[in-house]
Amino acid sequence: MRYLLNADQNVVFTEVMVVIAAVDSDAEARSSVFFVNGPGGYGKTFLCNCIIHSLRADSKIDEAPMAAKEAIHCDDRLLQDVTKNDRTKFGGKVLLLGGVFRQLLPVVSHVPQEFTAVAIIQAVASEDQHASRPRARGVPVVPASHRRLDVSFNLTASRGLRRASRVLGASREYRHLQPCLQA
């Protein structure tokens, strides 16, 4: 199955396998946590299946879910307990998680999620303008990959934007988004 992997998938496959081999041969090796990021349909599941297939063939695999942070903490403690190794994260096991970072909202303290969503839509819309994409009735066109956020955009409208602008503008981390909110 490995021969089917494309160049990007091959890079991740090799990196994960190298670390697994190192952890296998050295009980004291540091554990590694990988997060495979990529847009929908980019081949994350295909890659994971290939890795699982290879590890199963060698009888060395534990399931690695994509889960809430509490579940990840729980895995960490459980693996440390099972392996009797509390010196390294996940008891020295390799953790491979997958997902799409663009589908997750960044965490901004004291800001409701819908305002963060609006800020992101505005930022994306602004990128779109630079790419000379069409605009419909004065509303920036949101690319297909972000259409699931359309609802937040419509619901919050201008009052939400003004508040988002104020609150996000006060956050040093997201100050660069401020110009995008001047609709």
Ligand SMILES: Nc1ncnc2c1ncn2[C@@H]1O[C@H](COP(=O)(O)OP(=O)(O)OP(=O)(O)O)[C@@H](O)[C@H]1O
């Ligand atoms: N190297 C490959 N060779 C042949 N087909 C592939 C390859 N990589 C991915 N595919 C195919 O592309 C399609 C999308 O891949 P996959 O489901 O792995 O994407 P994904 O990143 O997990 O998507 P999502 O985030 O939406 O779950 C699937 O039909 C898969 O079989």
